[in-house]
Amino acid sequence: MKIFRFICIITVTLLTLCACSSKTNIHTHTYGSWSILTQPTCNEEGVLVRECACGHTEETNVSALGHAYGEGKVVVEPSCTERGLTNYTCKLCGEVKTAIENKTAHTLTEGYVIDEEHHAKECSVCFAVTGKEDHFYYGGVCIICGCPYKEPEISDDNTTFD
Numbered sequence: 001m002k003i004f005r006f007i008c009i010i011t012v013t014l015l016t017l018c019a020c021s022s023k024t025n026i027h028t029h030t031y032g033s034w035s036i037l038t039q040p041t042c043n044e045e046g047v048l049v050r051e052c053a054c055g056h057t058e059e060t061n062v063s064a065l066g067h068a069y070g071e072g073k074v075v076v077e078p079s080c081t082e083r084g085l086t087n088y089t090c091k092l093c094g095e096v097k098t099a100i101e102n103k104t105a106h107t108l109t110e111g112y113v114i115d116e117e118h119h120a121k122e123c124s125v126c127f128a129v130t131g132k133e134d135h136f137y138y139g140g141v142c143i144i145c146g147c148p149y150k151e152p153e154i155s156d157d158n159t160t161f162d
Helices: 001-021
Strands: 035-038 047-053 057-062 075-076 084-089 098-101 116-124 129-134
Touching: none
Parallel strands: none
Antiparallel strands: 035 047, 047 057, 075 084, 084 098, 116 129
């Protein structure tokens, strides 16, 4: 049993010494852990490297990280008359991208803008008139805006005055 153990130790030792020899073709590389050769960035690939006990190295590419934009900072607040601007900054490289924000909807008043024939809503920001419609009378009052019906004035020759 001692002789068998001795022969095994000698065999393993010889194989270990010869395993990394360039004269043998039976060597199987045993690599260590990967280490960073080139750090990947937002736009560029990185490179990892690992080494065998014999000195042979192996490299592999690592994908670019891509930008990691944080929450945006409003530069120009959008309104019903102007588009807005928001800046987004990458947490990794500091690159800033600017996004154009859409206009907001009009902020309509609660009541109506009324004339003799129409009612409409008005924006309290830009004063634009929107949704202009004819009055719809029932019982002498417009059922939409509450405007009372007013008879048109008629002259003696049947001409209507507004």
